[in-house]
Amino acid sequence: MKEDFLHYLWKFKKFDTLNLKTFNGEDITIINVGQYLELAGPDFFNAQIVIGNQKWAGNVEIHLKSSDWYVHHHERDEAYENVIIHVVWEHDTEIYRSNNTEIPVLELKKYVDTATIANYKSLMAPKSWIYCEKNLKEINEFAFKNWQERLFFERLERKSNPIFELLKATNGDWESVLFCLLAKNFGLNTNGEIFLKIAQSIPFSIIRKESFEVENLEALLLGNAGLLDAEKEDTFFKDLKFRYFYLLHKYQIEKKNVEPVQFFKHRPDNFPTIRLSQLANLYHSQQNLFSIISKANSLKSIYETFDVSVSNYWQNHYQFDKESPQKKKKLSKSFVDLIVINTIIPLQFAYAKSLGKEVSENLILLLNEVTAEKNAIIDKFSSFGIPSKTAFETQSLLQLKNEYCNKSRCLDCAIGMDLLKKN
Template sequence: MKEDFLHYVWRFKKLNNTPLKTVQGNEIVIKDFGLFLGTHGPDFFNARMYIDKQLWAGNVEIHVNASDWYAHHHEIDPAYENVILHVVWNNDLSVLRANGTEIPTLVLKDYVAENVFNAYHQFKKKPKYIFCEDYINHFNSFDWLLWKEKLMIERLEQFTNRIVQELKQTNNNWEESFYRMLLRNFGLNINGAFFYEIAKKLPLNIVKKERTNEQHLEALFLGTANLLTAETEDYYFRTLQKTYAYLKQKYSLTQVATAPTFYKLRPDNFPTIRLMQFVSFVNQQPFMFDLVRHPESLCVNNQLLGAVVSNYWQTHYVFGKEHKLRKKSITASFYNLLLINTILPFQYVYHQQLGNDVVDEILQHYQSIKPEQNSITDMFKKLQVPLSSSLDSQSVLFLKKNYCDVRRCLNCEIGIKLMNK
């Protein structure tokens, strides 16, 4: 038995017609089941009910076992002093208030309608993909639209938490935080953490000082990435090596202790190329944070797409191995990943903190970007879930990780809809 099922039963009043009684034998007549907030504190706020003909107003706490009250240390938490009813599945222990009086307790399993319990057990069957896979195609397109927008806003709030944490580390320096997180996403999943370490070792103020000298920028990023330590006869390598030695001493820099990953990466995703694309963008774009500060700029131009690696890297993926000329500019698909995972979330947080309501504008941007393609989006397509934009793909990725994988079916609009049917 899961606590979310008990929340569902109480929230949607899925009780049979049997008169309710506490384990103490007192009759309960509920006027208001309370408001479910899903935050710290009692599960349902501001409930109203008659218990033994006396009207009570307060909060309702729900547990699988009555003893969970003490397991969760509610007896010492002031937030639970106003609980008027303890709703449990198993009454394995009497629960007392701080003043020694017993809290009225309702054993919910005595009052759950049989069809509700049967429907819940259908969800518990082991699925191939997700628990509602046999029913999800009954969820209509309008309901999907509303649910995806809610999921996308939850996703943006998740991004908000990360950005707020980053701001704390940079003493509320928006530009530095954006620089770190943008560079991190240039490294994608495999080298993202490594690129983030580069950003911490190589602060933005130093990058700005050397911004107009592309060779200096290349030396700074490759040197900090520990990619200029080998011995080779490559002339450009030796030039950058000497340049970095000078800049390292000038700015008292340190290098990342480890090395980035090349293994199993396509050459266009090699860390050398992604770093050089970032260098090209920084070299051409003096005001990096304008991508966040002015959301409308994304509609008329995108400076990132103009970032082409320098001449040496147009004929090299690594030092010393030449190939035919390729410009290796940032592709539209890679640019979209940066938009989805860094630029748009930063716009959302920055303008929300300025008091500007940009939610609709941000959601429209997500709707204008093609959906991502991966094993999870492929699975939802197989289940006939419509995916036509990055808002759709981001929503189902968030849904899978934060609802399906942790079995939050009864907090999900799809699960609630199917259970109510």
């Protein structure tokens, strides 16, 4: 038994409300259970209850045992002075306010039917992956679709937080924010944070000014990545190194050391040299990238925007001084899909939020054009009868697994609630 089950019982009155009495035998009538607060302080705020012949308005605190009141030191906390009833599963001791008046206790286990308890125990039975894995096929389709939307926007809210932090750090420059986000996502999981630091180390005003010469952009990115620090005979390397130190001097910027970029365990097309060249070519080919991306509403137009390759040198190189077979190394559609999921959709959401605009439907439509992601979590849901066709569905499921299933928040989850009612 967990407290969140008691919260569920109280919030939705899943017990015999007609014959309630305090532990001391006074009649209880619930007028309003109060507002559920998932914050510090009492569990339910501003409830209204009649105890005996007296109507009370105040807060409700819920525990498994009455003695938990003292375990959590509520007797020392002024926030609990306005608790009008202590709802517990098992009453094992009296509870008093600071003025020595006893707080009425409702022992809930007397009023919950055995079927409800059995349903809860069934839902929370030992799991191999998630609690409801054996019952997922039973969920109400309409309720599940609504829950997917909420999960998706919860995920976007979380993803928008670092975007607003970047916006603050760049003095409200959305173009600079986009550059940082793209850099991070071009670096993928291994080099993402390093690429972000590289982008942050170059004022975007310089990227703007130098975008007409792709070699200058590559020099800045590769130089700040530490990839121009060595001495090589390669002519292109020498040219980039000359440009890099010239640009440092021209703009009076200090070379900042970042962690070494990682080549190990990457496929050659994901080498940092290739990804940084593609990023440079993107900003060389698209002079108003933020304007384009903030308004993009179709996957086709986004593919066209990101139809970029590497510079000529990198078409037959993956590293300096090591020639390889000729290959254009264009951004793949699957890579651009990741950019849509992790950069474009979150950026559009955050930008619209900053303007007070509603774009929810547009974002869902756009993400429904993107093919479903492939990973272990999505495969597992599919094996339990929840397949995904689009990235909108996979993003929702990732939020579900990470923020609800992994944290055992079954009673905060529409699926858990639906199964509890069905059982």
